[in-house]
Amino acid sequence: MGDTGFMAPEEKDPSTESGREDRPLTAEVSPEAVPVIEEFMAEAAQANEEEVVSAEQEMAFAGTADLPGAQFASSGTGPYIAFEGVCKSFGDFVVLKDVSFYVNPGETLCILGRSGVGKSVSLQILMGFLQADRGTVLVAGQEITGFSEAQMQEVRRKVTMVFQSGALFDSITVGENVAFPLREREHMEEDQIQKLVTGLLDMVGVTGMENLLPSDLSTGMKRSVAIARALAAQPSAILYDEPTTMVDPLMGHLLGELIQLLKRQLHLTSIVVTHDTRFAEKLADRVVFLHEGRAHFFGTMEQMKKSDDPVLQEFLSLDELVPPGGGAGGKSPTDRDLPLYAPEG
Numbered sequence: 001m002g003d004t005g006f007m008a009p010e011e012k013d014p015s016t017e018s019g020r021e022d023r024p025l026t027a028e029v030s031p032e033a034v035p036v037i038e039e040f041m042a043e044a045a046q047a048n049e050e051e052v053v054s055a056e057q058e059m060a061f062a063g064t065a066d067l068p069g070a071q072f073a074s075s076g077t078g079p080y081i082a083f084e085g086v087c088k089s090f091g092d093f094v095v096l097k098d099v100s101f102y103v104n105p106g107e108t109l110c111i112l113g114r115s116g117v118g119k120s121v122s123l124q125i126l127m128g129f130l131q132a133d134r135g136t137v138l139v140a141g142q143e144i145t146g147f148s149e150a151q152m153q154e155v156r157r158k159v160t161m162v163f164q165s166g167a168l169f170d171s172i173t174v175g176e177n178v179a180f181p182l183r184e185r186e187h188m189e190e191d192q193i194q195k196l197v198t199g200l201l202d203m204v205g206v207t208g209m210e211n212l213l214p215s216d217l218s219t220g221m222k223r224s225v226a227i228a229r230a231l232a233a234q235p236s237a238i239l240y241d242e243p244t245t246m247v248d249p250l251m252g253h254l255l256g257e258l259i260q261l262l263k264r265q266l267h268l269t270s271i272v273v274t275h276d277t278r279f280a281e282k283l284a285d286r287v288v289f290l291h292e293g294r295a296h297f298f299g300t301m302e303q304m305k306k307s308d309d310p311v312l313q314e315f316l317s318l319d320e321l322v323p324p325g326g327g328a329g330g331k332s333p334t335d336r337d338l339p340l341y342a343p344e345g
Contacts, residue, residue, distance in 0.1 A: 034199070083099050095293060157233065162238060197210060287304060
């Protein structure tokens with residue numbers, strides 16, 4: 001990465017990965033939907049592999065042509081998503097101070113930290129919902145600082161986000177929510193759309209809920225439906241904002257397993273915002289720990305746990321006091337309340 005202030009994280013040992021990594025995504029899909037969903041997923045996986053190649057070529061060109069993002073080209077293939085010296089304030093409230101991290105194609109980064117340190121704000125900057133005050137923001141191999149809304153719409157076709165609330169359309173059914181990105185594909189027949197909706201809902205563990213409204217669902221089910229809707233757009237990367245907050249441990253485990261399967265079988269690049277270190281240990285190739293607005297640590301969970309840094313050790317020890325999912329209300333005892341004028345995250 002050149003002289004960026006990054007440490008060199010150790011690679012995650014594949015032998016520690018879940019023993020269920022070979023279970024196909026379509027294992028729970030109803031038989032009549034399997035052929036359609038398998039073809040759809042294979043198409044997505046191939047597109048993601050091609051996207052990795054495209055990102056590598058863009059980074060190589062940026063490095064030789066001295067274009068924005070060129071500082072990342074020395075990292076080999078080049079990251080798919082990156083912050084370099086990013087700053088963001090809301091009035092006098094400073095959220096991010098010179099934050100840097102990167103995510104390589106096909107990897108998972110977890111963003112850890114107490115409330116109010118800029119975790120969710122970082123995702124909103126990556127999605128173009130907020131603008132950084134300073135720094136370089138790389139998404140899908142492109143430096144997006146200064147992008148127009150039309151340009152960001154194209155980026156969001158490749159990189160999508162699963163919000164804490166699910167952000168489903170309340171006035172239409174679960175099935176229509178998932179079908180929404182599919183209907184933008186003019187070549188799809190209605191029968192194909194319905195089979196894909198059924199298959200995607202089966203795949204994320206909410207079988208038979210097509211005709212329910214979002215208000216009929218639990219928090220965990222809404223997030224599962226939101227993931228199904230995200231997958232319907234065939235993205236190359238998904239950003240997850242606190243996927244296990246306010247869900248029971250079983251649902252949290254299922255969501256974590258699903259995120260892992262999507263990474264391995266669809267080659268998805270992922271960023272997961274969480275305060276749950278056990279969840280991060282299960283998912284992350286690397287973690288970035290935000291503290292007082294800065295990237296206090298960037299590396300593997302193993303490196304973080306071995307560190308004698310008192311800030312890291314306090315966070316890790318307090319996180320052990322609550323069950324997975326964050327306890328009552330979904331909050332960790334490491335959480336701190338934000339000032340009333342500050343955005344959550």
